[in-house]
Amino acid sequence: MSLARFLIKRLLQGVFVVWGVITVVFGLRVIAPGDPANVLLPPDVAPEVRRQVVADLGLDEPLYVQYWEFISGMAVETPLGLYRLATGRPGGDFGLGLSLTSQTPVVDRVARSLPATLELAIMATIVAVVIAIPLGVISATNRHSAPDYGATLFSLAGISTPNFWLGVMLIIVLSVQLNLFPTSQRAIGIPGVVDLLVAGQLGAAGDGFLTWLWYITLPAVTLGTYFTALITRLTRSGMLDELGKTYVRASRAKGLPESLVRYKHVLRNTLIPIITVVGLQLGTLIGGAVITEFVFDWPGLGQVLINSINSRDWPMVQGSLIVISVGFVVVNIVVDTLYTFVNPRVGFD
Template sequence: MTMGKFLVRRILQGVFVIWGVITVMFGLRAVSPGDPATLMLGEGATQELIEHVREQEGLNEPIYVQYFDYLQGMIVGDFGYSWRSNREVEAMVIERVPATIELAVAATIVAIVIAIPLGVISATRRNESADYGATLFSLLGISTPNFWLGLMLILVLAVWAGIFPNGRRPVGFGQAIMTLVQYGSVYDLLVWLQYITLPALTLGTYFTALITRLTRSGMVDELGKEYVTASQAKGLPSVLVRYKHVLRNTMIPIITVLGLQLGTLLGGAVITETVFNWPGLGLRLVDALGARDWPLMQGIIVFIAIAFVTINIVVDALYNYLNPQVREE
């Protein structure tokens, strides 16, 4: 199968997945209790005003007509208006995307910096205390709920020790970089780093444990192959063999998981953003749930689905390019 056919097939599969998410979200809104017009206007609205809004929003149309109108709007990028703030949903989603991307990328960097060296040490020192410690760390990381870890980090490092700040960040990454470029000041960047450290550690813990186990498993498999023995017999230093050859051959599945998990982090940051009051999509989704703001909820979830599918396609294409055997299969 050529790369072009592979991409066309994956894009069609992605479109089908996104359509399924849109359909499920519309179905949930349709079967949820409560009149949308009443939710938009509040309990004190008159019946005449409620009927006017129902007619204006097309809520008195048959359900299939409402579905096709909604689907058509999604196709052209019209996500509707928030029932709570009467703002365009796409604008409310886009303005929160940078903060969520910042947190997801920071958590990924934390995971890479900690997990890969830990996995290499665990693989090269099997059945030793370092291996047992890495295994225990992985088990704790996978088992620990994010919300509990976030609360403990706030309590210990922010409240008791006072090392890190507690509260909503006063400056974003983009603003910090602009300040650095325009005025040569690193103050805003340091403030941003202080505020993102605890959320990134919280969100990246599970990811760190997963990559550690994956790195260890891949390294163990590679260390048992003949080319490693041949390289060592030629007198190559163990460090060179370990990091230049063995780790390099282990990176293909790790890169794949990194890409897939980045998409997962975009959607899985809801709890972390809520705990740390991080102004991203997750916190906005929780607010929309509390207000039963269905257009905003639908817009956020559909956007996350699109981002997740896009990242999956890019990672599959990269893996397909690096490993042509996948394309042949």
């Protein structure tokens, strides 16, 4: 199977996955307690006004009519919105409509929050991979020694530590007591740094990047700790499995340097499951950064999702969850494509 056919097949599968997520989210809106009309109206509003608002929102229609209007609206508006986005034209709400609380387009609010969440998820992944893979290699190549026991203890501590508790502890120790990092917020994002670079302000762009790094360090470490422990254990087990195979003994018998055997042959053959977990966890981090964003007041999609759930702003909840599901689909397609580059024996079939 060619790369083009593979991508088309996976994209079609992704459409069905997103459709399933949309259906589940619509069902949650129906069974969840609370009336969206209460978000827009005061408690003492006249009954006729409430009925009019419910009718304007389409909540007086049968459920199958509401569902069909929602699905058909997205099916029509999504290609149009993508076309406008690709051509740089304004407009297009992808069928999500307006937020009930702010009366602004859901797409605009999600688009403003998504870069912060992507920055946090990608940075947490980088922290995890940079620490975990070397630690896993050291642990596997020094089995039943002090480095191996230390890596195992670190992994158990990382997997067992709740993110919200770790974030609070890091804030208390490193931010409040030692004043090494800020406690919360995001002073500047990568889009802002890119804008400074485009404007030719290299010094300001460098300072902005350092400021961004200063603000994102604690949230990224908090979010990536569990991920680091997981990758460490996976790398160690994969390395131990590969080190016992015949080709490793044959490579050593040929006189190849031990570093070449470990990193070019053994580690490369271990990367397939690592890439799988990294890809799946990256999608999980995009959707699972909610608690970390809340602890550090990080202005990402998690904050939007929590506030929208608390205020029963269902258009915003639907938009946030749809973006998260699309992120999962895209990451899985990228991971499956990377398999063939890491191991050419893996085809697109």
